[in-house]
Amino acid sequence: MKKILGILICLAVWSGASVIGLDALGEEQVAGGMASTAGRGYAGGAKTGDAEGLSILNPARNAFDTKVVFNVNFLMDMVALRKHGDYFGVRNVIMPSFNLSFPMGDFGAIGVSLWQSYSSNIKEDVKDSAMSMKTELEYQSSVYEIVPNYTMRLPIIRNFAIGASAHVVMGNSMRDISMGPDASGLPSDETWAVSKTKISDHVDGTWEVKNHPAYYTLALQYRGHQSSFYFSYTTPHTLLNKLDYNFRMSELDTLAPTKRSREVKVPAMLATGMNFRFMKRNNVMMDLAVRGWDEDIENIGGSFSMDAVTETQKDMLVGLGFQRDGSPLFYDPYFDRVTYRLGGWYKTWYVKDVYELGGSLGAGFPLGRKGTTLDIAFQTGKRFADNSRDWDETFFGIRIGLMGVGSWGQTH
Amino acid sequence: MKKKLTLFLLFVAFALSACIFDSDDTVMGTWISDRGIPSGYKVQSLSIGDLTPVSAEVFLDSAPSLANDRAVLGTAANISHDLVFDFAFWDTLFFADLKKADSATAYLALSLLRPFYTSKSFPKDSLPLKEDLTLTVSWKLDKGPSKSFVDSVGKVSDASWLSSLKKWKPDASADTTISVSITAKDTVLRLNMPSDLIAALKKLSKACHLQLRLSAPEAARTYRFYGAGTNYYPKLWVNIPKVKSYNEFNPFRMSHILSNKESCTDCAVLHGGVYDSLVVEYEAAPIMKALSEFYGDEFPYQGKGNDVRQTVVLAQMTFARDDSQGTSELGLPVQVVVGSYVDSAGKNVRQMEAYRLNKELIASEGHPNLVFYDGDSLTLQVTYGLRDLINRAQDGSTFKMMMRLGYPVLQAKDSTYSDHRTSSGDTSYVFFSHFDHARYDFSSSMKQPSTLKLWLANKRGDK
Numbered sequence: 001m002k003k004i005l006g007i008l009i010c011l012a013v014w015s016g017a018s019v020i021g022l023d024a025l026g027e028e029q030v031a032g033g034m035a036s037t038a039g040r041g042y043a044g045g046a047k048t049g050d051a052e053g054l055s056i057l058n059p060a061r062n063a064f065d066t067k068v069v070f071n072v073n074f075l076m077d078m079v080a081l082r083k084h085g086d087y088f089g090v091r092n093v094i095m096p097s098f099n100l101s102f103p104m105g106d107f108g109a110i111g112v113s114l115w116q117s118y119s120s121n122i123k124e125d126v127k128d129s130a131m132s133m134k135t136e137l138e139y140q141s142s143v144y145e146i147v148p149n150y151t152m153r154l155p156i157i158r159n160f161a162i163g164a165s166a167h168v169v170m171g172n173s174m175r176d177i178s179m180g181p182d183a184s185g186l187p188s189d190e191t192w193a194v195s196k197t198k199i200s201d202h203v204d205g206t207w208e209v210k211n212h213p214a215y216y217t218l219a220l221q222y223r224g225h226q227s228s229f230y231f232s233y234t235t236p237h238t239l240l241n242k243l244d245y246n247f248r249m250s251e252l253d254t255l256a257p258t259k260r261s262r263e264v265k266v267p268a269m270l271a272t273g274m275n276f277r278f279m280k281r282n283n284v285m286m287d288l289a290v291r292g293w294d295e296d297i298e299n300i301g302g303s304f305s306m307d308a309v310t311e312t313q314k315d316m317l318v319g320l321g322f323q324r325d326g327s328p329l330f331y332d333p334y335f336d337r338v339t340y341r342l343g344g345w346y347k348t349w350y351v352k353d354v355y356e357l358g359g360s361l362g363a364g365f366p367l368g369r370k371g372t373t374l375d376i377a378f379q380t381g382k383r384f385a386d387n388s389r390d391w392d393e394t395f396f397g398i399r400i401g402l403m404g405v406g407s408w409g410q411t412h
Numbered sequence: 413m414k415k416k417l418t419l420f421l422l423f424v425a426f427a428l429s430a431c432i433f434d435s436d437d438t439v440m441g442t443w444i445s446d447r448g449i450p451s452g453y454k455v456q457s458l459s460i461g462d463l464t465p466v467s468a469e470v471f472l473d474s475a476p477s478l479a480n481d482r483a484v485l486g487t488a489a490n491i492s493h494d495l496v497f498d499f500a501f502w503d504t505l506f507f508a509d510l511k512k513a514d515s516a517t518a519y520l521a522l523s524l525l526r527p528f529y530t531s532k533s534f535p536k537d538s539l540p541l542k543e544d545l546t547l548t549v550s551w552k553l554d555k556g557p558s559k560s561f562v563d564s565v566g567k568v569s570d571a572s573w574l575s576s577l578k579k580w581k582p583d584a585s586a587d588t589t590i591s592v593s594i595t596a597k598d599t600v601l602r603l604n605m606p607s608d609l610i611a612a613l614k615k616l617s618k619a620c621h622l623q624l625r626l627s628a629p630e631a632a633r634t635y636r637f638y639g640a641g642t643n644y645y646p647k648l649w650v651n652i653p654k655v656k657s658y659n660e661f662n663p664f665r666m667s668h669i670l671s672n673k674e675s676c677t678d679c680a681v682l683h684g685g686v687y688d689s690l691v692v693e694y695e696a697a698p699i700m701k702a703l704s705e706f707y708g709d710e711f712p713y714q715g716k717g718n719d720v721r722q723t724v725v726l727a728q729m730t731f732a733r734d735d736s737q738g739t740s741e742l743g744l745p746v747q748v749v750v751g752s753y754v755d756s757a758g759k760n761v762r763q764m765e766a767y768r769l770n771k772e773l774i775a776s777e778g779h780p781n782l783v784f785y786d787g788d789s790l791t792l793q794v795t796y797g798l799r800d801l802i803n804r805a806q807d808g809s810t811f812k813m814m815m816r817l818g819y820p821v822l823q824a825k826d827s828t829y830s831d832h833r834t835s836s837g838d839t840s841y842v843f844f845s846h847f848d849h850a851r852y853d854f855s856s857s858m859k860q861p862s863t864l865k866l867w868l869a870n871k872r873g874d875k
């Protein structure tokens with residue numbers, strides 16, 4: 001395990017993931033980017049069990065858990081961008097979420113997650129023969145959320161649970177384009193004055209929810225013998241990105257920053273999902289989440305010839321998955337104790353004319369007797385971008401989740 | 413087993429990705445331009461003519477300063493340089509001998525700054541330096557009872573001593589004329605001390621604190637010596653023939669005191685080798701107006717939602733120059749050092765300007781920031797100042813710059829602009845390491861319009 005973590009840290013120096021929506025919010029980490037969920041095509045929000053843990057879309061689910069679940073996720077992402085027959089690639093390692101859920105029996109369950117909901121992430125140097133100096137491009141933007149959650153099963157109708165979570169938004173955004181002069185407009189005897197002078201167009205700022213400490217998700221979950229359902233509603237909110245713009249020669253030689261705030265009006269989201277269990281340990285599941293964006297998103301870029309806004313569309317995720325649960329019995333053969341997952345999804349991005357089709361294959365390997373699990377999901381797919389700005393992206397990612405399970409405070 | 417498999421898969425995946433996903437710069441360039449990200453900031457140049465300063469004021473720091481390293485005595489370029497020597501000694505036998513003597517004499521031996529006088533760059537035909545120098549010697553003499561008195565004098569800080577010199581009230585003074593003749597072989601200048609000084613010393617018996625000031629306001633030139641802190645420190649010799657004793661006393665510190673003999677107080681005159689500066693101030697309005705016309709909109713334009721500001725990559729101010737109004741000792745070109753006043757966390761501070769080399773121009777015509785040189789213009793780079801002005805354009809602030817005479821330049825067409833080692837291993841000196849006691853009158857330059865040239869970068873795009 002130490003080796004795996006070591007590799008992850010080493011790989012973390014590579015950067016770059018999906019670059020669609022780079023100037024708006026960045027790439028969304030659907031469903032907290034959890035490896036277990038990703039393995040079954042981002043479906044399974046309705047699936048209940050002893051130790052399913054938190055679901056970002058369905059804060060009512062963990063009411064049915066009986067065990068304390070700690071879960072941390074990594075994503076190694078490789079994206080090939082393609083257009084006009086040209087392509088290039090970017091790579092990235094991120095930790096999309098940490099989750100902790102803590103069942104309290106009749107008192108319900110509490111949980112908290114730290115979730116990188118959106119991220120813009122790229123760092124590249126570009127030099128071609130036409131440029132006198134290389135351009136260094138860097139985006140580092142993360143919308144982080146701390147999401148405390150409480151859920152409980154209803155009295156009398158114990159098959160139902162309601163849950164709520166608050167999303168406290170924080171995070172920062174930074175965009176830096178460091179470039180050399182384009183002296184093509186100068187007479188040749190004047191170019192000496194600017195040669196090799198780099199200037200950075202630098203923006204940095206912070207994220208928060210405007211006029212509110214948080215935004216909220218409410219959910220209702222039904223757990224049947226074979227079928228489970230959930231419905232959730234996430235409140236609309238406005239993300240506030242306070243920015244300082246600078247045009248600077250160096251970190252010390254700057255202009256007085258131009259202060260500006262951009263507001264991203266995130267609409268309400270409706271999500272639902274179902275899980276059908278058959279032949280004891282086999283499940284099929286489907287989830288649907290819809291968010292109808294109706295306003296453009298102001299871009300962080302907004303200078304030179306960069307677009308001032310990113311146009312939006314209805315953002316929708318349809319996930320379809322299969323999961324064969326591993327046997328909980330320690331003396332069963334190892335391959336029978338492994339959980340197997342398979343899934344696919346179709347997603348329309350919040351960025352206009354961008355669609356994503358993906359598939360995944362995953363497994364959960366139990367480590368030792370205590371219920372610790374290593375979840376691995378391989379995902380691949382394509383994002384189709386039908387606008388002049390974005391390129392099509394073929395992606396391949398490996399998600400790794402570590403899940404620790406405990407039975408604190410419970411006696412047998 | 414599982415761990416090994418996982419590790420293997422990770423390695424394979426990333427090894428593959430390293431090959432397949434290696435980014436190609438040309439393709440990245442296409443991607444960047446699709447997004448409207450520039451591959452370089454656009455630079456435009458703009459000349460703004462007919463700028464005349466609203467004020468041009470000179471400042472001279474005439475506060476006493478330490479001369480422990482190099483010392484200057486005499487008068488040049490309407491600046492008179494006095495020297496003050498600080499002696500303190502405790503010698504009972506000396507005072508006893510002096511008291512008995514009736515024909516004691518004293519002189520001050522000052523070691524000439526030979527690297528200056530023997531330098532290849534010092535005009536050979538000016539040696540020997542001959543002059544009947546009228547010297548005013550004045551002194552303050554305090555007596556003391558013991559060695560501890562001498563120690564207490566030594567404990568007075570330099571700053572306190574320099575400050576006390578601002579109000580110089582001597583106990584006595586005497587004028588003397590010395591026939592000076594300095595040839596290339598001379599190492600020391602001997603200055604006989606007046607007999608009144610001996611007489612005053614005779615009255616003491618144990619210890620003394622002697623502050624001795626030399627002034628030569630009528631001198632034809634300045635003389636350069638080593639200071640009290642060097643190996644060639646000045647020596648005060650007292651000869652008492654009766655007891656065949658020759659006594660040497662050394663000052664433990666020295667000070668320069670300047671006096672400005674310029675008769676024209678409004679003139680924009682700078683001097684070499686002293687702390688003076690010419691501060692020139694321009695109104696921002698004509699510069700802003702020219703920028704506004706250049707960009708075709710109100711300046712500073714804040715943009716609609718977009719940050720479209722501009723910054724100054726380089727700025728230079730060109731003045732008309734007339735060297736005939738100046739005088740110089742060495743006949744070498746002299747650099748003009750420049751600074752501007754910029755905002756630093758709400759305070760207006762002076763920042764020395766960087767100097768970007770226009771190598772082609774330097775190779776053909778020499779550095780543009782020299783006086784006493786070919787040509788009739790002086791071009792000074794004021795990038796920091798203009799960058800700050802445009803940055804704070806809304807404030808209605810003015811543009812203020814400062815000039816000062818720097819070192820004489822030995823190689824005006826050398827584009828390194830610093831002393832350096834050549835490929836053959838020799839040191840190539842671009843600057844002469846001694847200041848020229850020159851005088852340069854910028855008054856006519858300040859009355860004529862100057863031209864500001866700006867190289868501007870901006871964030872405006874095509875859209």
